[in-house]
Amino acid sequence: MSSPFATILDVLTRQRGVRASLIVSERDGVIVDASVRFGQDGDRIAALAASMYRKARLSARAARLGAVSFLQLDAERGRICAVGGGGDLVIVVVTDPQANVGLIRMELLKALDTFQETDDGLPSEGAKRQGEESR
Amino acid sequence: MSDDIRRWSDELARDPSSLVFLQLGEALRKQGQLEVALKIALRGLDRHQRNVAAHDLVARIAVDRRDFSRAFVEWELVLKIQPDHVGAMKGLGYLCFHQGRLEEAEQYLNKAAASGGGGDVRHALRMVRRTPASTAVPTVEATASKPAPADDPQYLFADQLLDEGQTALLLDTNGFVLAGVYLDVDGKNVSADIGAQLSGISEEVRRSTRHLDIGEWKAITFETHAAVIAMAPVANDNLMVIAASRATPLGLLRRLLERSSAFALEWLAGGRRGGDTP
Helix, strand or coil: CCCCCHHHHHHHHCCCCEEEEEEEECCCCCEEEEEECCCCCHHHHHHHHHHHHHHHHHHHHHCCCCCEEEEEEEECCEEEEEEECCCCEEEEEEECCCCCHHHHHHHHHHHHHHHHHHHHHCCCHHHHHHHHHHC | CHHHHHHHHHHHHHCCCCCCHHHHHHHHHHCCCHHHHHHHHHHHHHHCCCCHHHHHHHHHHHHHCCCHHHHHHHHHHHHHHCCCCHHHHHHHHHHHHHCCCHHHHHHHHHHHHHCCCCHHHHHHHHHHHHCCCCCCHHHHHHHCCCCCHHHCHHHCCCCCCCCCCCEEEEECCCCCEEEECCECCCCCECHHHHHHHHCCHHHHHHHHHHHCCCCCEEEEEEEECCEEEEEEEECCCEEEEEEEECCCCHHHHHHHHHHHHHHHHHHHHHHHHHHHCC
16 A cells, blocks of 8 residues: 655655655654665664754754754765654655755755645644643 | 842833843843843943943953953943043953053053052053063963953854854763853853753764764754754764854855864863873
8 A cells, every 4th residue: 555655755765866765753763654775774764863853853942943944964974864844754865975965955845845735634743742842 | 140130120121221231231241141231231321321330341241252342442431431440441451461462451450550459450460561572362361360251161162153143062972061152042041951952962873873884974964944053073972063044055054063173172182181281
């Protein structure tokens, strides 16, 4: 059965240098849907991306800088990029170090727009998370 | 102190022409809330333009912000209004000393001593007289009895940043602030809050990137509605964090991050060497 996010992930995975694309729950680091090349550890990517995104969001909140849009981790042999729209779900891609980050950023932001339309029918996790954080 | 600040703020809100802004500005300055302190002091100065205490306050805040030219102007204004103001003479003496203008520093301090300046003025005067004229400014700073703002780790990255909208923070592996400062839009120091939220990120990312076989991590950059933030590991999982306005090109932000990280590395290494020296 095809998930509502399959098209978004397909478009991202077709970009040059993209090794994996995932939809991840920021709250618990669990994969909601993914398109991952053989050899990539989807669970580990999801956990790391969710944790980084959450830390970025909370530190931005402490500094009163508003919501986090795009996040990028650069490592010696790869990059992880993520975008979120204020809800619980985050779109993540893993790329080669030579990949064109500017282009991937644009594609991720475009995917986020599509994703937010797709996500309308799903339960809102953002509200749940905000409730937990205020506790 | 916070009760006093609240009380003075209320009083100033009730009566904007009240002189309580002097106490409020000074209290905020001492707390390190320099931008708010400056705003309060300047607003008060608008209403009390010939008040020497107001000019003196603005000058002291300016020194803390390393805006030495502004401090100079304010203390000169104080002396025009009240030529025997000891605080202004001491301040100008300090600024001249800081800039290596030893003759002028001695003149100001002499005047301050003649106008009733206390033991600290005599001590400063002795030090100025002992300092060779050829002494480089950094050495002068290092030997000054009053710690220069540059000696305060909060100001460590002041010379690395390009404008006031940029800020730098060095955190240790537990998220504790080692150097730098982060003020929010109200001038409140939120460095510790940011440190707490980012604690452990360096180690966690290092472990994960190794496991994912993408090598050591070099930087994390993220964009928010108001700013762009970049961070990088510095020696033993310390974390260098740079924030700048959204208008800052990401390439420039990276350069700032690299420059500040290199500077932080030197500073950390220097500190350890200093610690080993008997």
